[in-house]
Amino acid sequence: MSVSTVTSKGQITIPKPIREQLKIQAGDKIHFFIDDSGRVTFLPVKTDVRALKGIVPRPKKPVSVRDMNEAIKTGKDNL
Numbered sequence: 001m002s003v004s005t006v007t008s009k010g011q012i013t014i015p016k017p018i019r020e021q022l023k024i025q026a027g028d029k030i031h032f033f034i035d036d037s038g039r040v041t042f043l044p045v046k047t048d049v050r051a052l053k054g055i056v057p058r059p060k061k062p063v064s065v066r067d068m069n070e071a072i073k074t075g076k077d078n079l
Contacts, residue, residue: 002015014024022044024030029045 002018004012004015006012018024023046024044030042031045032040032042034040
């Protein structure tokens, strides 16, 4: 069993074996869950990049790099 101490700022250090098991690194976000009995569990917030597929719609027509650069120069957004 691993134990951590809560600092005056409400922070804890997640013990190394737990970080390794959950593959948690500096900057990762943690999601906390509280069940009906008051028990707290947590999991890292991990999103597989493949889950993002389809969020941005495909353009109606292909746009060349030249057209993109021209739109940037002129400030037009109607590609």
